[in-house]
Amino acid sequence: MAIKKNNGGDDLFVNRLFSYLQKQLTIQIDEIIPIRKHVYFVKSKETNFILKGYSSNNRLLVQNDFLTALKQEGFEKTYSFYQLAKKPPLHFGNLFYGCLEYIHPSEKRFTYHSREDQLEGLEVLSQFHELTENLIHRFERIIPSFKQLEKWKERSAMFMKNLHVLRYYVQKEILNEVLYWADWSIKGIQVESNFFQAEKKVILHGDVAHHNFLRSKNDIVYLIDFDLISIGNPITDLLQYANRILPFLNWSLPELSKYERFSQALKEKGFLYALAYPTDIFREWNRAIRERSYFQPEKMKQLFEITIGQFKERKEFFQALQEKVLEIG
Ligand SMILES: Nc1ncnc2c1ncn2[C@@H]1O[C@H](COP(=O)(O)OP(=O)(O)O)[C@@H](O)[C@H]1O
Ligand SMILES: [Mg+2]
CATH class of the missing domain: 3.90.1200.10 (Aminoglycoside phosphotransferase (APH), C-terminal lobe)
Known part of the structure; x- marks a missing residue:
């Protein structure tokens, strides 16, 4: 996946999000790279992950429960949620954030052409x-x-x-x-x-x-x-x-x-x-x-x-x- 740097005008927001996460997470982070609206790639020496924003805590909880249950059923072809917040939920601005396992993409992208x-x-x-x-x-x-x-x-x-x-x-x-x-x-x-x-x-x-x-x-x-x-x-x-x-x-x-x-x-x-x-x-x-x-x-x-x-x-x-x-x- 080409991670697009899409910082036009959002630098301030990303910097504030960065400080918030530094305080609230159990791990040290190094950098936040926006992928698209509400979705970020977060670099950390311990583990890279995806940060995704949801409009309500309830939506975040449903996602978390569903992904956990799905994994328990034996579905492996998706990410897990990481529990990285000292005091969940992560709530910044008007969104609630979940930390997702990062799937390292192949050079060869999935396409319906193939x-x-x-x-x-x-x-x-x-x-x-x-x-x-x-x-x-x-x-x-x-x-x-x-x-x-x-x-x-x-x-x-x-x-x-x-x-x-x-x-x-x-x-x-x-x-x-x-x-x-x-x-x-x-x-x-x-x-x-x-x-x-x-x-x-x-x-x-x-x-x-x-x-x-x-x-x-x-x-x-x-x-x-x-x-x-x-x-x-x-x-x-x-x-x-x-x-x-x-x-x-x-x-x-x-x-x-x-x-x-x-x-x-x-x-x-x-x-x-x-x-x-x-x-x-x-x-x-x-x-x-x-x-x-x-x-x-x-x-x-x-x-x-x-x-x-x-x-x-x-x-x-x-x-x-x-x-x-x-x-x-
Ligand atoms: N766990 C992940 N690992 C790697 N890349 C991811 C992961 N989650 C999301 N992405 C990338 O971010 C993009 C947007 O994430 P997605 O959850 O689909 O958000 P949206 O609801 O905005 O479509 C995806 O199309 C993918 O390229
Ligand atoms: Mg999507």
């Missing part, structure tokens, strides 16, 4: 689900249930609200088509609602983006960042995973079904309907409009790529899903 990484990520995720199934009874009152339909309805509503901006950037025919996919998808999911509430429940990771997988120096793929854990059917994480890798499979259904786990899921109408939802297009446009990224050419380029550049493949993908649903009958 088939090998697609498969390894999927395997880690499946192991994660197998073990978190055993943790349900302990966490079901502490962490929320995942509500796919509500989330997507909100996302659609926001996208519709943003249409007056979107019209300047994307031609009407494309917008109409994308809206049609969303509509077909949501209606189908409602009909197949029992599919998402199926008997099997696990703790879902909730954010299986490539940057939450980390290839370590000793070449093991780790799963990190459990901020969005929730309870639900493992198919929900798989769906997100499929959405993440599909652009790298040129939106090909046959390519997706080459993975054993997906070939099973693709027999279910609920999964086919859900795959049609243009979740990335909606999410990224909503974010760009919220953050007013119109003047950032790199971001706009990426948006045009997923919406217009991949449109032909995506439309064919959608038609393939429709045909498959008809086949199942």
Whole structure:
């Protein structure tokens, strides 16, 4: 991992955080290097670690308990929490901080471009689900249930609200088509609602983006960042995973079904309907409009790529899903 020095204007804050930690930790620290907002790499002769800020002490405690339980169940491909505070919790500014074991990254970064990484990520995720199934009874009152339909309805509503901006950037025919996919998808999911509430429940990771997988120096793929854990059917994480890798499979259904786990899921109408939802297009446009990224050419380029550049493949993908649903009958 390239640790970015992103100190612009934050020097004072980092210096104060440094003094706070020096007083509050049981070990000596040498340096704090910001990685991103609320996440720091901390150098220490005794042990390097990652410092991560959470918005409440409760969130920090849930993370701590969950990671401890996960390790006890035998899941090794993630970090542990270190207990380094003299008097927990570490509370600085408006955040509560946890100290995470540092996973030394490999030069070779995890990327969904690589088939090998697609498969390894999927395997880690499946192991994660197998073990978190055993943790349900302990966490079901502490962490929320995942509500796919509500989330997507909100996302659609926001996208519709943003249409007056979107019209300047994307031609009407494309917008109409994308809206049609969303509509077909949501209606189908409602009909197949029992599919998402199926008997099997696990703790879902909730954010299986490539940057939450980390290839370590000793070449093991780790799963990190459990901020969005929730309870639900493992198919929900798989769906997100499929959405993440599909652009790298040129939106090909046959390519997706080459993975054993997906070939099973693709027999279910609920999964086919859900795959049609243009979740990335909606999410990224909503974010760009919220953050007013119109003047950032790199971001706009990426948006045009997923919406217009991949449109032909995506439309064919959608038609393939429709045909498959008809086949199942
Ligand atoms: N334990 C760790 N070891 C090494 N790098 C880490 C660790 N935890 C986080 N990172 C790095 O910091 C980045 C942000 O951390 P993450 O927990 O994913 O925060 P966020 O909630 O902001 O996504 C990760 O993508 C990874 O590059
Ligand atoms: Mg993350």
